[in-house]
Amino acid sequence: MRAISITAFGGPEVLQVGEQPIPACKPGEVLIKVHAAGVNRPDVLQRAGNYPVPAGASPLPGLEIAGEIVDGDFSQTTLKKGDLVCALVQGGGYAEYCTAAYAQCLPIPVGWTTLQAASLPETFFTVWSNVFDHAHLGTDETLLVQGGTSGIGVAAIQIATALGHRVFATAGSDDKCRACEALGAERSINYRSEDFVEVVKSATGGMGVDVILDMVAGDYIQRELNCLADDGRLVFIAMLGGAKANVNFGQVLLRRLTVTGSTLRPRSPAFKAAIASQLRQHVWPLLDAGKIKPVIYQTFPLEQAAQAHALMETNAHIGKIMLSL
Structure with missing residues (x-):
């Protein structure tokens, strides 16, 4: 099969197309003929040598795909050959064929193409597991999304808005x-010309937001604590602004704040299966009803994965960057 390999750690040019053996299914997995794959920030980090591949996972990049099931272990699933699905995978998505745990496969939403559906798994699993499962965004609570036009940001804004939450975003x-x-944000803040703390405090009557989804960390953390309501939760999923910060933990103590974070790729299959089940129950009906729309910025053929990574590194995109097969 054709596949994209990381030939050495470095810039986009280290991504090269070549021939690889078709992967064999393990118990509980299906083999998918890939129609499309999403490009995500962890792929870029892996390519640069900053995101280790978990033991047993494919060394090929690509964490989300959509396509047709062509083989697999069907002993404990209703999935069958010929089904079209999208799936969260541990790697190997930049290829003509990829294996996926059947518990991490989800149906193509009504009216969506496989290209559009391939934009869902990595971002939707990440948003649900962090904002709703980990930070417990509750009824009538508010959310601030840092980096609102990233793939994660677009997903977070749309999911939270569709579920009835007030959402703020930075860009x-x-x-x-x-x-x-x-996409549904009540107010978006240009972080180059506005202070997101002041804007959010003003919009919430001085209270602040209940949950912040952050990809920046670094010197944003203290400002985000200032931006949280009492009992608020800050959950960060990347450290684009650095891994260290000078923080006044007095606020955490006195206002019962929570600072937490997570990465999705190393989590157990059981955890990912549970998130898939929650998405199927709570989010997929919104997709089927057209309340959440695909937001795809640009699509490249598989052979142009390097150009897709170069585009991602410019941060010019709004929504997802995709590879089509």
């Missing part, structure tokens, strides 16, 4: 702010 330009608001 790096006025055009991107308008895009966040078109």
